[in-house]
Amino acid sequence: MRNIIICVLAWGSHFTLNAQSVRSIVGAGKAINPYHYTVVKKGDFSKASVGSAHPLASMVGVAMMRKGGNAFDAAIATQLALAVVYPGAGNLGGGGFLLGRKANGELIGIDYREAAPEKAHRDMYLDKNGNAQLNLSQAGHLASGIPGTVAGLFATLPYAKLSFKELVQPAIDLAEKGFAITEREASSLNSTRESFIKNSTRPSALVKEGKWKAGDTLVQKELAATLKRMQKEGSRGFYEGETARLVVEEMQRGNGIISLDDLKNYTAKLRNPLEFEYRGYQVISFAPPSSGGILIAQMLKMIEKYPVGSYGFQTARSVQLMIEAERRAYADRAEFMGDPDFYKVPVKTLISDAYIEQRMSDYTPEKAGSSSTVRAGQIKESEETTHLSVMDEAGNMVAVTTTLNNGYGSRTVVGGAGFLLNNEMDDFSVKPGVPNMYGALGGEANAIVPGKRMLSSMTPTLLLKKNKPYVVVGTPGGTTIPTSVYQAIVNLVDFNMNADDAINKPKFHHQWLPDEVMVEADFDGETKKQLQSMGYKVTNRGGIGRTEIIRVLNNGKKETVADKRGDDSVAGFMP
Numbered sequence: 001m002r003n004i005i006i007c008v009l010a011w012g013s014h015f016t017l018n019a020q021s022v023r024s025i026v027g028a029g030k031a032i033n034p035y036h037y038t039v040v041k042k043g044d045f046s047k048a049s050v051g052s053a054h055p056l057a058s059m060v061g062v063a064m065m066r067k068g069g070n071a072f073d074a075a076i077a078t079q080l081a082l083a084v085v086y087p088g089a090g091n092l093g094g095g096g097f098l099l100g101r102k103a104n105g106e107l108i109g110i111d112y113r114e115a116a117p118e119k120a121h122r123d124m125y126l127d128k129n130g131n132a133q134l135n136l137s138q139a140g141h142l143a144s145g146i147p148g149t150v151a152g153l154f155a156t157l158p159y160a161k162l163s164f165k166e167l168v169q170p171a172i173d174l175a176e177k178g179f180a181i182t183e184r185e186a187s188s189l190n191s192t193r194e195s196f197i198k199n200s201t202r203p204s205a206l207v208k209e210g211k212w213k214a215g216d217t218l219v220q221k222e223l224a225a226t227l228k229r230m231q232k233e234g235s236r237g238f239y240e241g242e243t244a245r246l247v248v249e250e251m252q253r254g255n256g257i258i259s260l261d262d263l264k265n266y267t268a269k270l271r272n273p274l275e276f277e278y279r280g281y282q283v284i285s286f287a288p289p290s291s292g293g294i295l296i297a298q299m300l301k302m303i304e305k306y307p308v309g310s311y312g313f314q315t316a317r318s319v320q321l322m323i324e325a326e327r328r329a330y331a332d333r334a335e336f337m338g339d340p341d342f343y344k345v346p347v348k349t350l351i352s353d354a355y356i357e358q359r360m361s362d363y364t365p366e367k368a369g370s371s372s373t374v375r376a377g378q379i380k381e382s383e384e385t386t387h388l389s390v391m392d393e394a395g396n397m398v399a400v401t402t403t404l405n406n407g408y409g410s411r412t413v414v415g416g417a418g419f420l421l422n423n424e425m426d427d428f429s430v431k432p433g434v435p436n437m438y439g440a441l442g443g444e445a446n447a448i449v450p451g452k453r454m455l456s457s458m459t460p461t462l463l464l465k466k467n468k469p470y471v472v473v474g475t476p477g478g479t480t481i482p483t484s485v486y487q488a489i490v491n492l493v494d495f496n497m498n499a500d501d502a503i504n505k506p507k508f509h510h511q512w513l514p515d516e517v518m519v520e521a522d523f524d525g526e527t528k529k530q531l532q533s534m535g536y537k538v539t540n541r542g543g544i545g546r547t548e549i550i551r552v553l554n555n556g557k558k559e560t561v562a563d564k565r566g567d568d569s570v571a572g573f574m575p
Helices: 055-066 069-083 132-137 149-159 164-177 183-191 193-197 221-233 240-253 260-265 292-303 318-334 353-359 478-493 499-504 527-534
Strands: 003-005 013-016 036-039 041-045 048-052 095-101 108-112 275-276 281-285 384-391 396-404 460-466 466-475 516-518 538-541 548-552 558-562 567-575
Touching: 013 149, 036 055, 041 221, 041 567, 048 548, 055 069, 055 221, 055 384, 055 567, 069 149, 069 164, 069 183, 069 221, 069 384, 069 396, 095 149, 095 460, 108 149, 108 384, 164 221, 164 516, 183 193, 193 558, 221 240, 240 260, 260 396, 260 478, 275 292, 275 548, 281 292, 292 318, 292 353, 292 478, 318 478, 318 527, 318 558, 384 466, 384 478, 396 460, 396 466, 460 478, 478 499, 499 548, 499 558, 527 538, 538 567, 558 567
Parallel strands: 516 538
Antiparallel strands: 003 567, 013 036, 041 558, 048 384, 048 567, 095 108, 095 396, 275 281, 281 460, 384 396, 460 466, 466 548, 548 558
């Protein structure tokens, strides 16, 4: 008999709504109490496991596998649940990337990144004097690209075993019956209240008269109705009919430009994943329009000839080398990366050994480089995101990163439909030389064009060891996503860490411009001083990333860890 493991650590946090009667999630395969659940940060599971940004979503994903589904079923159900229980980044109105490897070795890359509406144009966020109006690209109706998430879910369905009707039912129940919110969620909703009111044209379930507090029930009837239309009508239940009408009416009330044709014509696309090797491990990540795969390939290749492990974890020597690799890779991101359907991204050149050698030719140990002299190489030719990692008993591996871009996206809730829209238009180059909300620069390769998909930092990644499943990893964090995944891989491979330490040790980040090293509060103080003495500007910032990782141990168990930086949680089952 198989049992779902949902509460295995004594130090997990409980969230309870005692006043409510217990009502289970219908269709989950086993009762899941949405009013009393536990944050579980790590566990070793012999059969299957999920790590995601919310305990209920992880439990729903595992329940689908226990019911007979595979990792792809779990990925679909977990995403749908996150759209309900984690409105800051889980979504129907955003987009993302799915990277999968079937047990037979087949690789799958599904691109459901948002796209620019037909009425979009390259200067749409410039005033009459040519100045960028970033307030328009970052909040409100005009900031939204055409949503891709629902198309991505249905593009994943052929690889799953269960019906969409079964996979969406837990999300419907969570939306319709409600769930108890955590203290972190209450604080987040309260801090965004005025922005919801400003950027939405109809009342929203996310806004209440008083303040939210831990244990309150969040009920989302309109979102449940949208999910039911999808359950009955498939993807047409979102991109056509009633839901599409509600989206366009919301656009018209707020001077947005997404049309019925934009929605009807949107499709998810299959992309060939990016593959390379690092110290004998096979690394698989996402290709453009994600910049993430190229960036981690460049950064890992730039440091591969150096004995990083012998330098010591987060010593000034190892960090300085890794920073300079980050600087050079992000300079290339600003120049060469965009939607490959509109711009020829020189992928093979960017990750070639000869090019990597050229990029590191001016590297000087023990001295800070300068972003004023490190430019993009010569070639002849997002922070509120969410990630989930899944692995099943058969050996299927799935990594999904999905987003609204900023926390709660454009802050626009579709009236009558109950879901938030993204603010992904800000991920285009609004104007060359003008940074987006994450400080990232871009150029012609990422200019706004109707139908084009904006450049992304999302980096769902898989590692194989001797051609067998080894690691599923990814994280949210805007432009810090690739550096977080890069550091997790280095921690595992070079510093021989377990999965817990690999993702929870302090992180650092450099993205070319601004020319500074950002570090978490618990970053080693002595290393920080040494970096400053080398000439680096080092600044403190909040948490970097919220990584979810699964690693196969020598005994075959799946070491599954959720990041310490949020309410992220794992679930799994054993015989």
